[in-house]
Amino acid sequence: MLFLTMRYRRSPRPEPGAHQTSQTCLQNPIETLYTMYLCRFEGKTPMSNNGQTVSAATAEQLGLILDSGSFVPYYEQIVDQVRSLIKANRLREGQTFCSEGDIARTLGISKMPVRQAFQKLRSEGLLIIAKGRRPVIGSGRVPWDFQQLRGFSEEMRRRGLVPSAKVLALDLQEPDLETAQALKLAPNEKVYRLKRLRFVNKKPVAVVTSYLPARIFAGIEKQNLEKQSLYHVFESIYQRKLHWAEEVIGAVNAGEEEASVLHASAGSPLLLIKETTYDTLHVPIEFSVSLLRGDRYAASVVSVRKR
Numbered sequence: 193m194l195f196l197t198m199r200y201r202r203s204p205r206p207e208p209g210a211h212q213t214s215q216t217c218l219q220n221p222i223e224t225l226y227t228m229y230l231c232r233f234e235g236k237t238p239m240s241n242n243g244q245t246v247s248a249a250t251a252e253q254l255g256l257i258l259d260s261g262s263f264v265p266y267y268e269q270i271v272d273q274v275r276s277l278i279k280a281n282r283l284r285e286g287q288t289f290c291s292e293g294d295i296a297r298t299l300g301i302s303k304m305p306v307r308q309a310f311q312k313l314r315s316e317g318l319l320i321i322a323k324g325r326r327p328v329i330g331s332g333r334v335p336w337d338f339q340q341l342r343g344f345s346e347e348m349r350r351r352g353l354v355p356s357a358k359v360l361a362l363d364l365q366e367p368d369l370e371t372a373q374a375l376k377l378a379p380n381e382k383v384y385r386l387k388r389l390r391f392v393n394k395k396p397v398a399v400v401t402s403y404l405p406a407r408i409f410a411g412i413e414k415q416n417l418e419k420q421s422l423y424h425v426f427e428s429i430y431q432r433k434l435h436w437a438e439e440v441i442g443a444v445n446a447g448e449e450e451a452s453v454l455h456a457s458a459g460s461p462l463l464l465i466k467e468t469t470y471d472t473l474h475v476p477i478e479f480s481v482s483l484l485r486g487d488r489y490a491a492s493v494v495s496v497r498k499r
Contacts, residue, residue, distance in 0.1 A: 248288035251298035267308035289327040343423035361387040374479040398484040437469040461486040
């Protein structure tokens, strides 16, 4: 099994209204964006409810329209309409989509705003684009930027998505060796084990188990951990300001339990992330193990070439 280890720091929160297009300041102009998909697209032909094969979408059938008098850019109008079509099940995962040229000709515009729309949909996992092939409707994988230390809720809201959580378990227990070493615990120290199911737009995407030193987070069971971000609890309730984290990333197959909770098939690929988070005093305050659905999650990493 191949694992990837990363370290990153928590950045100051931007001022309201500040430009946030680039999340990482790159000193060198030579950069590469890697998007790592944990599951390959199988290319299965989508089926309707009555078992009929769903045909390829055409620009005319979609009924896309543009409001030339709107302040909303054309590409955003296209993205919004395609999202709505997917939500309404008029476009299904695996269905062949229109080309840039088809949509541009139908709408009577240049390819540029259509290309921008395609790239936006691609970044959201709603469109799969391969060289030399027609675009295909995707499953809506959630892209994750590993260059910034953000909580799950922060990252999802930043991307315009709706996060939520369900607490599956919260108890006080003896840590195993891996947890004790990650949190640098003294002998006989106990940890809170918090297991949560994470949702994006009401779809289950991850099971996250967090281990928290009991000496630091006494009484955390009194907090509403379904309505509050855990990072918010760390920083606002317990006054532990986050500084940096280290992650080890790999892939595993879903067991029966994980598959049931995530509404996935047993044996399907999951992204495995083990993370140790440190505060500004360089004290490890959380060790977490996350299992994320590979068909709904993607990891993006920006690499900078050093001279």
